[in-house]
Amino acid sequence: PRYHLTEQENQFRDNEKETWGRELTIQVPSNITTEDIIQQYGAEQIMKCISLNEKKRKESSLKLDNLPPTADENFLRQCLQTSNGPSPKDIYVARTKNDASAWAKVTFHDAEQCNRAATIYTLQLCQTTFPITVTSNNGPKQKYIQTKVTKADDSDATENQKHVYRVVTVSREVALKIYSSPPTDWNVDGSATITILRTDLHPNFQQTLNAICDKFNVQVKCRDIPKTFGQRCIFNRGSPQKTSLAASMLAQSFAPINIKVKTERQRQLFRELEEIGQIQQWAVELKLQINPNKYLTNIEIRGPQTSQGQLMRRIADYSDSFDKRFHEHELSPVVATFFGQQKAASVRLRQxxxxWASNSCLVSFNPRTTTITIVGKTDVSLIDLNTCENEVLQLLDEIIASTDNVESEEDEDEDEEENDNRNTLGKERRCVFCKQQSSTSTSLFRICGHAYCRCAAQHLAATHQFPLKCRDCQTNIHIYDIKNIFDNTAQLLTYPSKR
Incomplete structure (x- = not known):
């Protein structure tokens, strides 16, 4: 079971926020084990019980100084054997620098053996003195020394110490009940942990931390995290409610901003800010740390909240000028089929x-979103950008004209009036949902013939009727049209399909 494990740094750590209000530290006598704690409160109430005690070495050792220069391992073992003493686990003997005396480290299996051996060595080796020859400025001289016995560690000091366990309960109510009525000789304390990264960016971190402790009347222990210049703060000496509120307030005070980059416009904007070094310059000026992930889908901003707000304002101001250089054209499913590897439309678009690449105009087709984007760099001429866009639009008009010719050939046997209505509808191509007119980004419903664009996914996902219907004529939408509408946004179809 996990509660048998000893917690180490960065191991077995829960999501810190999930345990707020449910985490306790329980200090018990040394004879109480994890099983005793589980049995006391019930396995159904305790999710985790982990020992926070450092692993103590069972073995103990003695250090013998000022031994006779002839002393060796056999001599030290015989001293113990003649008095029926314990058998050492290991003996290490060495000489001093001047070879006038020796010293030794004797290791035993436990503290009890170590104490018995210390008594024997004291009686046999420390009661008399012996002469050694030392060299001084006036020449060799004789000196009398006495053997000394000291313990290399203090294992006895921990024998009567209490053990501490970290306990996570199934609910806050259980944690409060355990905190309110602890058994005799048990000390139950609330606990809440929060890790704050890059505290070096916050000059007022310690001041804020002290103010939070005073507000909730709790204490805090902090541990440095050198790699990230952060601190792991553990609030205690208070009820589970108070420690969790203190951790929550600290987290809110130094929470980073996370920008979710979802659209192609956002990706192009932040990619440009990074390429020209603008966002790095702002980070230095405002004393912020900016961490985009590998795929530029999330950007984390750490630092003072005032500086975070100033950075967002600068990004917003910059985006106003960027929007003048960013043009995006959504393609209907029919038009999008003309683009792809080795297809003529894609070859024309690459040409x-x-x-226009030398004129600071970037043109690309995104097959995932079926859009064509035209982005001008910071030094682009708006005249060149518009001319480039017109060439792209001319290519799309040629594709639409070719599809209209195919449709007219297939429908040549139909009634002339129906053809006139169909041609008029094709020319208008006004979306029944957003009322925007476009010939490149709209498609026609198979049943009623009305036009729709990409916004249909959002509008239909929010509808309260099923089956899905055309907004103008309330005709049912064909299943293949629904597939085209929700092809790139399948998650939006989940909610109306459950009704």
């Missing part, structure tokens, strides 16, 4: 992109 346009290659032509």
């Amino acid at each position: 346009i992109a290659s032509k």
